[in-house]
Amino acid sequence: MSQVDEAASPAGPQPLELSELSPQTLYDKCKALANNLWWSWHPEVTNLFRDLDPIRWRQLDHSPIALLKEFTPERLEMRASELVLYSRINHAHRQLKEYLNSTNTWGRTHAGVLGSHPVAYFSAEFGLHESAPIYSGGLGVLSGDHIKSASGLGVPLVAVGLFYDQGYFRQRLDIEGYQQEEYIDTKVENLPMQPALGTDGEPITVAIETRNGTLLAKVWRMLVGRVCLYLLDCDVEGNQPEDRELTSRLYGGDQRTRIRQELVLGVGAVRALRALGITPGAYHLNEGHSAFATLEAIRERMEDDGATFDDALRDVSQHTVFTTHTPVPAGHDRFDGEAIEEHLGPLRDQLGISTEQLMGLGRVDPQNQNESFCMTVLGLKLSRRANAVSSLHGHISRRMWAHLWPHRVEEEVPIGHITNGIHVPSWLAWQMQQLFDRNFPVGWIHRVAEPEVWSRIQKIDPGELWEVHYALKNHLLSFVRRRVSRQCRRRGESEEVIEAARNVLDPNVLTIGFARRFATYKRADLIASDLDRLRSLLSDPQRPIQLIFAGKAHPADEPGKQLIKRIDNLRHDPQCAGRIVFVEDYDINVARHMVQGVDVWLNNPRRPLEASGTSGQKVVLNGGLNLSVLDGWWAEAYDGANGFAIGTGRAHVSDEISDARDGEDLYRTLEEEVIPIFYDRDIDGLPRQWIQMMMNSIGSLAGRFSAHRMVMDYVQTAYLPAAGGHSCDMSAR
Numbered sequence: 001m002s003q004v005d006e007a008a009s010p011a012g013p014q015p016l017e018l019s020e021l022s023p024q025t026l027y028d029k030c031k032a033l034a035n036n037l038w039w040s041w042h043p044e045v046t047n048l049f050r051d052l053d054p055i056r057w058r059q060l061d062h063s064p065i066a067l068l069k070e071f072t073p074e075r076l077e078m079r080a081s082e083l084v085l086y087s088r089i090n091h092a093h094r095q096l097k098e099y100l101n102s103t104n105t106w107g108r109t110h111a112g113v114l115g116s117h118p119v120a121y122f123s124a125e126f127g128l129h130e131s132a133p134i135y136s137g138g139l140g141v142l143s144g145d146h147i148k149s150a151s152g153l154g155v156p157l158v159a160v161g162l163f164y165d166q167g168y169f170r171q172r173l174d175i176e177g178y179q180q181e182e183y184i185d186t187k188v189e190n191l192p193m194q195p196a197l198g199t200d201g202e203p204i205t206v207a208i209e210t211r212n213g214t215l216l217a218k219v220w221r222m223l224v225g226r227v228c229l230y231l232l233d234c235d236v237e238g239n240q241p242e243d244r245e246l247t248s249r250l251y252g253g254d255q256r257t258r259i260r261q262e263l264v265l266g267v268g269a270v271r272a273l274r275a276l277g278i279t280p281g282a283y284h285l286n287e288g289h290s291a292f293a294t295l296e297a298i299r300e301r302m303e304d305d306g307a308t309f310d311d312a313l314r315d316v317s318q319h320t321v322f323t324t325h326t327p328v329p330a331g332h333d334r335f336d337g338e339a340i341e342e343h344l345g346p347l348r349d350q351l352g353i354s355t356e357q358l359m360g361l362g363r364v365d366p367q368n369q370n371e372s373f374c375m376t377v378l379g380l381k382l383s384r385r386a387n388a389v390s391s392l393h394g395h396i397s398r399r400m401w402a403h404l405w406p407h408r409v410e411e412e413v414p415i416g417h418i419t420n421g422i423h424v425p426s427w428l429a430w431q432m433q434q435l436f437d438r439n440f441p442v443g444w445i446h447r448v449a450e451p452e453v454w455s456r457i458q459k460i461d462p463g464e465l466w467e468v469h470y471a472l473k474n475h476l477l478s479f480v481r482r483r484v485s486r487q488c489r490r491r492g493e494s495e496e497v498i499e500a501a502r503n504v505l506d507p508n509v510l511t512i513g514f515a516r517r518f519a520t521y522k523r524a525d526l527i528a529s530d531l532d533r534l535r536s537l538l539s540d541p542q543r544p545i546q547l548i549f550a551g552k553a554h555p556a557d558e559p560g561k562q563l564i565k566r567i568d569n570l571r572h573d574p575q576c577a578g579r580i581v582f583v584e585d586y587d588i589n590v591a592r593h594m595v596q597g598v599d600v601w602l603n604n605p606r607r608p609l610e611a612s613g614t615s616g617q618k619v620v621l622n623g624g625l626n627l628s629v630l631d632g633w634w635a636e637a638y639d640g641a642n643g644f645a646i647g648t649g650r651a652h653v654s655d656e657i658s659d660a661r662d663g664e665d666l667y668r669t670l671e672e673e674v675i676p677i678f679y680d681r682d683i684d685g686l687p688r689q690w691i692q693m694m695m696n697s698i699g700s701l702a703g704r705f706s707a708h709r710m711v712m713d714y715v716q717t718a719y720l721p722a723a724g725g726h727s728c729d730m731s732a733r
């Protein structure tokens, strides 16, 4: 199988007549690069921006647009000539152009029918880069990786979401270790965003009637390689003052904010696509937040074709793909009848259905007046194809929603699974990529879903792999020291404490990372469940471990905040000090440093509550090993030689028993497997068995859990059948 998804790049930078580049031309090329997030997964381009002014680059959250604003064309030219950047800028610019114009893609060959009717991908958040804070966590990063891979593969897809001008919160810990939330306005002018123009050439505003007035949203366009991401934004003149703030914050508001945001994300987004002149061949609802989109799509069918409600519903569900992401009940939005009627009432009138009929679409039992309206139920009922995000999550989801199909046995509940994956170029460290470049087939970065590419890892020199990993680990440690000492200074701690923070952690010590949302089921403190045992692991004179934590708790999650506090306070324990740190404000930047530099990635959720998880997949790429409960993706990934399992995946009767058993299993695995293998060195100082496991991990997992593989699966098992239905139905009419 050949997957040439980007134009073959020329052999490297080519010489250029310097005089050909006027300062303005140079500046315009840099701006063109900054205006498409394509740069964010090309380290050679990221490095280019960084090199222009490394300090400001960091201070500006790695935003090239903000950085370029600080330069005049003349100063940029001066800086470029000091650093001999001309050919790098030219090369990058030409590569972007070739990428955008290339038609030789996997998608062209395998998803051509989507060409005139692309997939419309809906998601409440998109995690693309730290400089675009319109995501909170895993769901957003998954969406971001999905559309980056769709771009790489050339799959015709447009994405829609919301623009949050304050995004999710910034996390600070106070002196007690208690989480404080800060909201900062994002500067729109520093994002690669333009007002989206309609077929009439004018900026688009969509209007959504409710029983209580009209909601307006403008539409931005963000370029993500070949994919356009459209973001709806309620900060529009003409909206009520409180509605202008409707899309300010991600997951910030109450139920009413929530349903209004979801009205915009569903109904508003479908209207925006129409104004853009886009007729999707398939709708992909990534999680239930956007499920109202189906109702508007039904209305369109009725209006355009004179279809009956039932026929239009059948047609829309044929074209709709729904992905469910969590077995945790709070993850499934529910609204009461009053809220539904207030917000969907006018649309319901146009659909010609009763309040009970509409409510029935969001209820497991349509007749049950006590049942609220559930967005997941709507998504499942109005999509012909539905999937969970790992094999185990598929089983759980079929059981969880079996009552929606009372006449089927559980195995026949029509919810399949497509396991999540990650966008390799976004998460693979530059140094590691260079090592792979030297050892893998030419053009491998475009063929990351192919297992043969990764099997070459076994041929790499173990010493070289270890050396690159060690360099990345040191890079992580300097990042952590910088962050942690800054945290201490901000909290007003003593010079002594700040100085100690500058020297925490030791590159020769087994380094374990734990970073994720601090939801209680993820049990961040499992490793501290027996404090004495943890102390002796941290302070072992011969074979110590050290821990790096990061993660936010939802602002309303008090138990999650207490967990953070408990972990952060361990730094005051004399036997833990210097060996355990909490890095504030987990985001894509912190994640990138951590997944690229740790030896071991710890994941110990209460099984089976982790639908998939993706951070451990990012670690694989960079040579870290997973130490994880057999939940989510790890349940299908672990093969006994490519990482470590905590427990055997057996179910326990109560949370208390699970926690006790898993805690015991965690300590035992650390003491009997992880630590001995890590510290077992040969005469060259290399941990041979450990390096072999790194290779097994990369070789067996990197391709399978790539977003390229994931998107190809969606294309073949979901998008194409959904879009195919389109042409069938059309010809039937």
Ligand SMILES: *Cc1c(COP(=O)(O)O)cnc(C)c1O
Binding pocket: 136, 137, 138, 139, 141, 515, 516, 517, 586, 587, 588, 591, 592, 612, 613, 614, 615, 616, 618
């Ligand atoms: C990858 C990533 C996640 C998701 O990882 P999980 O394994 O699901 O916790 C969350 N947040 C950030 C910033 C990430 O980069």
